[in-house]
Amino acid sequence: MAEPLFRRLALVGIGLIGSSVARIARERGDIAAEIVVNARTQKSLDRVMELGIADRVELDPARAVAGADCVMLCAPVGAFAALAEAIAPVLSPGAILTDVGSTKQSVIRDVGPLVPERVHFVPAHPLAGTEHSGPDAGFTTLFQGRWALITPPPGTDEAAIAKVEELWRRCGSMTRRMEPAHHDRVLAIVSHLPHLIAFTICGTADDLEAESRQAVLNFAASGFRDFTRIAASDPVMWRDIFLNNREALLEMLARFTEDAQAMARAVRWGDAAYIEDKVERGRKIRRSLIELKQA
Numbered sequence: 001m002a003e004p005l006f007r008r009l010a011l012v013g014i015g016l017i018g019s020s021v022a023r024i025a026r027e028r029g030d031i032a033a034e035i036v037v038n039a040r041t042q043k044s045l046d047r048v049m050e051l052g053i054a055d056r057v058e059l060d061p062a063r064a065v066a067g068a069d070c071v072m073l074c075a076p077v078g079a080f081a082a083l084a085e086a087i088a089p090v091l092s093p094g095a096i097l098t099d100v101g102s103t104k105q106s107v108i109r110d111v112g113p114l115v116p117e118r119v120h121f122v123p124a125h126p127l128a129g130t131e132h133s134g135p136d137a138g139f140t141t142l143f144q145g146r147w148a149l150i151t152p153p154p155g156t157d158e159a160a161i162a163k164v165e166e167l168w169r170r171c172g173s174m175t176r177r178m179e180p181a182h183h184d185r186v187l188a189i190v191s192h193l194p195h196l197i198a199f200t201i202c203g204t205a206d207d208l209e210a211e212s213r214q215a216v217l218n219f220a221a222s223g224f225r226d227f228t229r230i231a232a233s234d235p236v237m238w239r240d241i242f243l244n245n246r247e248a249l250l251e252m253l254a255r256f257t258e259d260a261q262a263m264a265r266a267v268r269w270g271d272a273a274y275i276e277d278k279v280e281r282g283r284k285i286r287r288s289l290i291e292l293k294q295a
């Protein structure tokens, strides 16, 4: 077995993502010699110990990260500023501070200025997830064959970036470096807008008068059912993502609204060719995803 990448990995937040990393690190043994976990509630920490996915748990984030050579923020992005403030004074010189947050410019804005000089800040985002949350939701194959995007600010220590890339490779991911603003625009269209649409369509269905709403639930065909799966995601996490990727999300929503209006116009005027063309483009995108093994 290869040498562990880190002596001590501290996971701040232990839901779907954090607990998947912990499970993989436990199973492989070559990611960290020791795993320390912090969460907001003692209940989650007790569960982590029951699951046996950490060596130690700490309710105080500063105690959890003290002495760690890698700290990974795995809480909702809206909590990052307060967490960074709490842990910054005790981060070890030479340590790597990384994260898994779904928005990257906001993380760099909120955490970057608080990072002590000799600590290496390497923001990252694994593109893998489910609609489930909490320490029980994680599993060891979550990141298998998925991308992990690394968005280091200019001037970040190359060795630190390489270590974070290696961590994600050992978790089963492929890695790619990306500029943070580009990341946020790409994620706005591939993830944040689809979630916004799913939450909205479920709200629309829920607003229908009682009789129609019951029929929607009884006869939900795969279209609506797929939206409800996406819409079952954690409200705090998604509130934080929307508020922290505001510009890119609003830009993509504006483009989508224009395109939806164009589709509405085609439906109204019976423009069969337009409708067919759009459906065909959808099918093409699906086929390319299957070919890229990302479906």
Ligand code: NAP
Residues within 6 Å of the ligand: 012, 013, 014, 015, 016, 017, 018, 038, 039, 040, 041, 042, 044, 045, 074, 075, 076, 077, 079, 083, 100, 101, 102, 103, 125, 126, 127, 128, 129, 130, 131, 132, 133, 134, 135, 137, 234, 237, 241
């Ligand atoms: P999750 O399952 O909801 O777990 C969140 C964890 O963060 C819990 O351990 C929670 O503690 C802790 N936490 C919540 N609020 C906190 C606060 N104010 N201070 C400290 N800790 C707090 O979340 P997740 O799905 O793993 O997502 C974690 C991060 O990964 C988010 O930033 C998200 O954007 C990103 N991400 C998510 C996905 C996805 O599909 N889920 C994919 C990629 C990246 P308690 O359990 O004690 O409440």
